[in-house]
Amino acid sequence: MISSYEDRVLSCKDCGTQFVFTAGEQEFFASRGLMHPPGRCTTCRSDRKARIGSERPSFGSTGSGFGRERSQREMHPAVCSSCGKDTLVPFLPRGDKPVYCSSCFEQVRSDR
Numbered sequence: 001m002i003s004s005y006e007d008r009v010l011s012c013k014d015c016g017t018q019f020v021f022t023a024g025e026q027e028f029f030a031s032r033g034l035m036h037p038p039g040r041c042t043t044c045r046s047d048r049k050a051r052i053g054s055e056r057p058s059f060g061s062t063g064s065g066f067g068r069e070r071s072q073r074e075m076h077p078a079v080c081s082s083c084g085k086d087t088l089v090p091f092l093p094r095g096d097k098p099v100y101c102s103s104c105f106e107q108v109r110s111d112r
Helices: 023-031 042-055 102-111
Strands: 008-011 018-021 076-079 086-089
Touching: none
Parallel strands: none
Antiparallel strands: 008 018, 076 086
């Protein structure tokens, strides 16, 4: 298979250094549906990931599969539009759309 991608030289938006966006990287981006080239060089990208990672909530074993603690969602009381049962939902019901309990929501979702 012949690749239509060619190496491109890009400038990092953080430090201004030039880096190569290889044909292989471009093909990988395209295969994942990513439309924009990277804006940062490898070093700045790594530094940014480390900085953002340190600003996130504490890490630990929570059983979520990712090892990061999840903040508690604010839950709001509602009445299920299908069965009439009292339930809690993670959004503030507005009244213009139906609200479902977990069981009814699964049923509605599987009917789509």
